[in-house]
Amino acid sequence: MGEVALAAKICHVPTIWMSEMIEGFEGIRQFAIDGLKEIGRRAEARGVDTFILCDTHWLVNQGFHVNGRDGWSGTFTSHELPHMLNGLEYDYSGDPELGDLIAEEGNAAGLKSRCHKMEGMNLEYGTLIPMRHANHFGAKVLPIAANQFSSVEENRIFGAAVRRAVEKSGRRVAFLASGSLSHEFAPNHISQEKLNDITDEFHRQVDLRVMQLWTEGQIEPFLRMLPTYVKLCQGEGAMADTSMLFGLLGWDQYRGKGEVICDYFPSSGTGQTIVEFPL
Ligand SMILES: [Fe+2]
Numbered sequence: 001m002g003e004v005a006l007a008a009k010i011c012h013v014p015t016i017w018m019s020e021m022i023e024g025f026e027g028i029r030q031f032a033i034d035g036l037k038e039i040g041r042r043a044e045a046r047g048v049d050t051f052i053l054c055d056t057h058w059l060v061n062q063g064f065h066v067n068g069r070d071g072w073s074g075t076f077t078s079h080e081l082p083h084m085l086n087g088l089e090y091d092y093s094g095d096p097e098l099g100d101l102i103a104e105e106g107n108a109a110g111l112k113s114r115c116h117k118m119e120g121m122n123l124e125y126g127t128l129i130p131m132r133h134a135n136h137f138g139a140k141v142l143p144i145a146a147n148q149f150s151s152v153e154e155n156r157i158f159g160a161a162v163r164r165a166v167e168k169s170g171r172r173v174a175f176l177a178s179g180s181l182s183h184e185f186a187p188n189h190i191s192q193e194k195l196n197d198i199t200d201e202f203h204r205q206v207d208l209r210v211m212q213l214w215t216e217g218q219i220e221p222f223l224r225m226l227p228t229y230v231k232l233c234q235g236e237g238a239m240a241d242t243s244m245l246f247g248l249l250g251w252d253q254y255r256g257k258g259e260v261i262c263d264y265f266p267s268s269g270t271g272q273t274i275v276e277f278p279l
Contacts, residue, residue, distance in 0.1 A: 001167055001168075001170065002166045002167050002168065002169040002170045002171045002172065003171075003172055003173070004166055004173050004174075004175055004248065004279055005043070005046040005047065005048050005172045005173060005174060005279075006039070006042055006043050006046060006048060006173075006174040006175070006276065006279075007174070007175045007176075007177075007248060007249060007276070008174075008175075008177070008261070008274060008275060008276040009177045009179075009241070009242060009245060009258075009273065009274065009275045009277075010035075010036065010039060010176050010177065010178055010274045011032055011035075011036075011130075011178075011262070011267075011272040011273060011274060012057070012125060012126045012127075012128075012129040012130050012178050012179075013029070013032070013180075013267040013268065013270070013272055014078060014081050014084040014085040014125065014129070015028060015029050015084070015267050015268065016029045016032050016033060016036075016129055016133075017084070017085045017088065017129060018084055018085075019032075019033065020033065021087075028195075028196065029265075031262055031265070032262050032265070032272070032274070033133050035261045035262030035274040036129075036130055036132075036133035036134045036262075036274065037133050037134065038261050038274075039130075039134045039174070039176070039261060039274065039276070040133060040134030040135060040137070043134065043137075043174040044136075044139075046172065046174075047172050048172050048173060049095075049139060049140060049172050049173065050095045050098055050140040050141070050142055050171050050173050050174075051130075051131065051134070051135060051139050051140070051141050051173070051174050051176060052098075052102075052142045052143075052144060052162065052166075052173055052175045052176070053126065053127045053130065053131075053141070053142070053143050053144065053176045053178045054143075054144045054145075054146060054175075054177050054178060054179070054240060054241035054244045054245070055123075055124050055126035055127045055145065055146065055241075056126050056146040056178060056179035056236045056237030056239075056240065056241050057080070057124035057126035057127075057178075057237075058124045058126065058127075058144075058145040058146065059145065059146055059147075059237055060145040060146070060147050060148070061147070061148065061149060062112070062147070063111070063147065064103075064106050064111050064113040064114070064147060064150075064154075064158050065113070065114050065115075065116060065144070065145040066099040066103055066113070066115040066116065066142065066143070066145075067094070067099070067116060067121050067123070067142070067143040067144075067145075068094060068095070068096040068099025068100060068115040068117050068142070069094045069096065069117050069118075069121055070093065070094050070096060070117070071093040072090065072091075072092055072094065072123050072141075073090060073091040073092075074089070074090060075088065075090075076088040076089075076090060076122075076123065076125065076128055085125060085129075088125070088128055088129075090123065090128055090131070090132070092123070092131060092141040093138070093140045093141070094140060094142060095140040095141070095142045095171070096115070096117055097169070098140075098165065098166070098171055098173075099115035099117075099142055100115050101168055101169050102115065102142075102144070102161065102162055103115035104165070105161035105162070105164045105165040105168075106158055106161045106162075108161070109158070109160070110157070111154060111157060111158055111161070113158070113161075123141075123143060124143070126143075126178040126179065127141060127143045127178065130176060134176075139174075144158075144244070146179070146236075146240035146241060147237075147238070147240055148238050148240075149238070150240050152226055152227050152230065152239075152243045154243075155238075155243030155244045155247060156243055156244075156251055158244055159243065159244035159245060159247020159248035159249075160247045160250075160251075162175065162244065162247075162248050163247075175245065177242055177245035178241055179235075179236045179239065179241040179242065180235075180236045180270045180271055180272055181203075181211075181233070181264075181272065181273060182198070182200075182203035182204070182206065182207050182233035182234060182235075183233070183234045183235055183236035183270045183271070184203060184233070184234045184270065185199065185268060185269050185270065186199045186268060186269030191268065191269075194266075194268060195267070195268060196265075196266060197266050197269065198266040198270075198271060200269075202232075203233050203234075204264075204271060206229065206232070206233055207233070207264060207271035208264060210222060210225075211258070211260065211264060211273060214257070214258035214275055214277075215258045215259070215275075216257065217255065217256065217258075219246070219249075219252060219254050220252045223246060223251065223252055226239070226242070226243065233271075236270070245277070254277070256277050256278045256279070257278075258275040258276065258277050259275065259276045259278065260273065260274070260275050261274040261275065262274035
């Protein structure tokens with residue numbers, strides 16, 4: 001029987017790439033790089049075969065989608081932020097079999113779900129940046145899209161379907177919710193000065209309260225505030241990743257406490273962190 005061996009909310013901001021690769025920004029996100037490496041170290045130590053990432057940069061408008069190709073290699077430049085992220089080389093194996101199982105379970109749960117294997121279905125940076133630092137041991141990669149018009153409830157159901165698929169698969173899996181906390185990008189005229197700051201203090205304060213609820217194990221009140229949090233704090237990809245993560249964890253039946261792997265930090269106006277949720 002398969003198992004989810006690690007589950008975490010993670011960050012993927014391009015400033016992580018800048019920290020490593022762009023002159024003048026050296027080391028600005030070293031703590032996030034260290035956090036992603038720690039996720040990788042734990043995944044490898046737990047014998048993880050496959051990273052499943054809900055990637056909030058793979059935005060879809062209808063249904064639920066899994067990228068089940070055999071593998072990908074190439075050079076990535078972001079169409080969203082080409083000045084901040086370009087020339088990222090990658091080479092990963094995929095997990096078509098588990099992708100098919102997830103789509104089957106999603107469909108069985110009443111959600112229109114598809115696993116794709118067509119050429120041209122490439123990786124987005126919500127997958128590529130975390131994998132660059134967390135996957136040094138040749139684990140397979142399986143991205144799930146974030147439907148920007150989906151509801152918290154639909155993502156809860158899909159997350160639970162992912163868990164059932166993993167358990168049927170025989171795989172050991174790390175599930176990574178790859179998306180921000182609050183996600184209001186700083187407006188153009190102050191975008192550069194907000195590189196290391198939050199756009200709206202209200203968002204930072206809500207994000208910090210959310211992290212407090214997570215680390216204290218107060219999951220039920222967090223889930224009750226989640227639909228409003230998504231709206232008021234402009235959740236990235238409708239925070240589909242977060243709802244999916246808690247669906248996978250068991251929703252209000254989850255009794256664990258989040259462990260902060262990377263302290264809260266603002267980036268280009270948005271709120272970011274890495275928190276593992278023990279199973
Ligand atoms: Fe993002």
